[in-house]
Amino acid sequence: MVKPVRFSRVIPLAVILAVLLTVFVSLKDTGGISSRTRAVGDLDGDGMTEEYILADHRLTVREGDKYLWQSPGDWRIDNFALGDVDNDGTVNLVMTLWKTGSFGSVKPFWQTAEDTSYKNHLFVYRLKNKAMKQVWCSSDLDRPIVSFTIRDVDGDGQSLVVEEGKYRKISGERYALDKKAPVRTTVWRWDEWGFRLVKDSL
Ligand SMILES: [Ca+2]
Numbered sequence: 679m680v681k682p683v684r685f686s687r688v689i690p691l692a693v694i695l696a697v698l699l700t701v702f703v704s705l706k707d708t709g710g711i712s713s714r715t716r717a718v719g720d721l722d723g724d725g726m727t728e729e730y731i732l733a734d735h736r737l738t739v740r741e742g743d744k745y746l747w748q749s750p751g752d753w754r755i756d757n758f759a760l761g762d763v764d765n766d767g768t769v770n771l772v773m774t775l776w777k778t779g780s781f782g783s784v785k786p787f788w789q790t791a792e793d794t795s796y797k798n799h800l801f802v803y804r805l806k807n808k809a810m811k812q813v814w815c816s817s818d819l820d821r822p823i824v825s826f827t828i829r830d831v832d833g834d835g836q837s838l839v840v841e842e843g844k845y846r847k848i849s850g851e852r853y854a855l856d857k858k859a860p861v862r863t864t865v866w867r868w869d870e871w872g873f874r875l876v877k878d879s880l
């Protein structure tokens with residue numbers, strides 16, 4: 679026999695559902711859920727597809743049920759793309775992100791002062807032996823990247839096509855994207871040591 683559900687149990691359940699719905703809607707309003715993006719690729723070429731998920735400005739990489747990598751908590755990733763941006767025949771992970779300082783825990787010997795500015799960066803990674811490895815990581819960019827694509831613009835291999843904006847100072851050394859500033863399109867091509875500007879407008 680089915681037991682009747684007591685009214686006193688129904689009320690708390692309804693309250694919990696209402697609270698959950700409110701949280702869901704408010705997350706959606708602030709972009710918490712809609713900011714989630716996903717891509718798939720086989721960057722290490724082992725025949726097993728990896729899944730790249732950007733949620734709440736953190737990127738997670740999985741291959742099957744195996745967790746491979748997550749971006750550090752102090753990075754705020756805006757965009758990412760998979761493409762052979764350095765034209766060496768293997769697909770890379772390319773990210774634009776906001777973080778404090780230009781370098782990681784090891785800074786180059788010529789850098790004596792602490793770099794405390796919070797600005798935009800472009801990082802290029804590859805997947806090898808189930809680990810994400812740095813290929814190239816920019817210092818503070820002169821202009822923040824609003825968006826970017828990796829594509830062949832001139833029939834001469836892959837280029838990085840970038841929409842560049844301007845910084846807005848928030849306080850001290852902390853900057854954000856100036857959403858009112860005009861955007862310009864630039865095209866960059868990988869040279870042996872980094873990206874070279876090939877077109878300052880498209
Ligand atoms: Ca793979």
Ligand SMILES: [Ca+2]
Nearest residue numbers: 762764766768
């Ligand atoms: Ca590559």
